[in-house]
Amino acid sequence: MLPADPTQRLTLQRRIQEGDLVIAYERHDHMKAIKVTKGSILQNRFGVFNHSHWVGKPFGSKVFSNKNGFIYLLAPTPELWTLVLSHRTQILYIADISFVVMYLEIVPGCLVLESGTGSGSLTTSLARAIAPSGRVCTFDFHEQRAASAREDFEMTGVSSLVTVGVRDIQGEGFPDEFSGKADAVFLDLPQPWLAIPSAGKMLKPDGVICSFSPCIEQVQRSCETLKLKFTDIRTFEILLRTYEVKELSTEVGEVDEGISFRSPPRKKRQHSTATGKDSVATTVMAKPCSEARGHTGYLTFARLKCLA
Ligand SMILES: C[S@@+](CC[C@H](N)C(=O)[O-])C[C@H]1O[C@@H](n2cnc3c(N)ncnc32)[C@H](O)[C@@H]1O
Structure with missing residues (x-):
């Protein structure tokens, strides 16, 4: 698991313990998240690996199987977690995530509101960016998805920084308790224009919103709503060549x-x-890379107008 303070980078001083989550790395396109459990084994094409042999080793260690095959045991950083998590929904990938964290100006101490939580891919990176004193409050109307996301956040060690609420954000908006307190709002919803008025109420003056949509028609409709209360509206399509x-x-x-x-x-x-x-x-x-991802979606950013 990540240490209680996820900004504290896992170093060679940090050794794998029983119950830790590790990324068993064969190749950049062949990785698996595994909870270290004494008495358990990992079996793959390289042979049989005994979890007990991993305990006490630093993250990053090369470990060997009974057939002298090897893998690396890597720390579950948000970057790697995004590549191995179970896809319960479409997710955001590293290129979009890194752009979102920068353009939403997310720094330690921020309060970030997010909906929908989905598979928690973005949430995990948001949590690291606001740590150790900030908070991510993420909402999804799908109860089972919210519960699975909570379990994942526990496993990846960010649960102390994230709360997951079950709520229809398009229908009800964000809870009033956050009114005027959020530094940033992120939306990955099918009809974001329905949630934008509430997001505007939640933001501090000068706060920033981002909405992710796969289709340009959704972007157009969101921008029409954004124009009423927001300025500096910009849309980006992030294409990554690996x-x-x-x-x-x-x-x-x-x-x-x-x-x-x-x-x-x-x-x-x-x-x-x-x-x-x-x-x-x-x-x-x-x-x-032959299997490089193309279009994932459009990221639309806007800043709340300050009427004073
Ligand atoms: C594409 S997923 C979000 C993926 C997420 N950004 C990630 O990186 O893992 C969209 C999520 O929005 C949720 N959703 C859809 N409509 C919603 C609504 N009205 N209120 C709250 N959540 C909603 C869905 O249940 C789904 O989990």
Whole structure:
């Protein structure tokens, strides 16, 4: 689990304990969240890993299976959690999340209101950004989703920073107790324009709202409502291009013309002829990820007008 203060970065001093959540990392596209339980095993294509062997090791450790295969045990940071959490809904990914945290000007101590909670992907990053003294109050009208999100926040160690409420935010708006107190509001709802008037009431003067919508028609309708009480309205579509980096070994003389990008420059590793081995060149290759995500949605930001 993350330490009580999630801003306290997990370092090599921090050792894995029983009950901790770890990310079992095989490759960047092959990771799994696991609760460390004495007597339990992880079995995968590399063999059998015994959880008991993990206890006491620092996060980041390379651990070995009975067949000498290995994985890394990584700390469950919000970045990794977003990649391994169970998708109960569509979720926000790192490119949108990082942009949201910056443009909503979220810093330690902020009060952030969010709806819907969904799978809690964004919420986990919001929690780290407002820690140790801020608060995220997130609402979803789906009771089971709210309950699962609470369990996840407990597991990832952010539950002391987050409250999850069950409420129809489009129908009822945010609770009056937050009126004029929120630094930022985030909406990921099918009809955000219905919740925008309430969000405006919740924000402090100069507070910022963000609404995520997959369709431009939703954005247009939200902007019409935003114009009444907000200024500096801007919409962004965040497209991320990820590169896959691989090291390749080829016989000297063989050239793969498909390689378009190399770093560092190709180096030749000449094996001694005495050993009878062929010359081998190692190449580091980077190419755009084939399964890169395209459009996820539009992020619309606006700042509450101060009427004084
Ligand atoms: C796409 S998900 C949010 C995903 C979330 N941003 C994440 O990163 O995991 C949208 C959520 O809004 C909730 N929702 C839809 N209408 C709602 C309403 N009127 N009030 C509250 N929540 C609502 C749904 O139950 C769903 O869980």
